[in-house]
Amino acid sequence: MNIKALLLITSAIFISACSPYIVSANPNHSASKSDENAEKIKNLFNEAHTTGVLVIQQGQTQQSYGNDLARASTEYVPASTFKMLNALIGLEHHKATTTAVFKWDGQKRLFPEWEKNMTLGDAMKASAIPVYQDLA
Template structure:
């Protein structure tokens, strides 16, 4: 049985504290125009600088929802539970919330439609011990999967901030996570967005209870030989707001001249 590779990592909080920060009025204007409560953060890897709207919120942790499909894929590949991103995995055969989820899929196809049952099945095959180890080695958010292996990223207790999302993605982009490089290359490939050269991303929508739903759009963009990781996080009081995640994220990148 394969294990995650050991690697000495600098704590994410220390990395972020050492970086340069800039609140950007262009981002604030976009969020105000859309009447959305949320944050957006971009990390320029080359200059180790952060451009942000609402730094306080960007450093607040929320459930990762379907953005957790990124580390879930990496841990599945690193442990050998799934051979590659094209191996077909079962969805389980039960009723699904969305009709397109009711079929067996590879990680490549499942991540595109955010197939929750396929990824819950993957998590069960990984098991809690290896999942917990992966979270710790990735230093992913609060690193707490609780006791239920197939819902902790949807309902909690796992939480991560927008800034921590960018730190995690920095490592994925740089081949700096403690997993085989082939696993990282495979996951990067399935995050590539059609119609946008150099854009890699994943959405998320969580309903943890005790407040509004939480929306995400995280990823990175390659521009003129440089890489910028980003994370959008917002409150979702209704479906109309939920539909704004990707358009608002793209508009934010465009405002910064990155898309």
């Protein structure tokens, strides 16, 4: 295949990939499907004997599911979810390994358990924020 044809095909693929994706769906179908999903998710929370809400944002549209929908209006700090996500990103991008040791800098920490060298696993067990800050 010659270069011009290859460039033309590649350009067409990239341009079509950047085009807006327009979906025209039956609004009654999606509403009933959404209601069905909302009921299923609510039942899952009830069966687990807990309360909660799952918020899904797609573009400018936001939908809440669960048995405590008011909870979605309350802001919370990310807490340990930051640590898990940060660890996964660090592992995926080879910024850390399961055996790499994060050196303690000698500074006094909030908890004595944080005042030592740690692997990512040690940091996870101790919930050692300084290790995750170092990784970030």
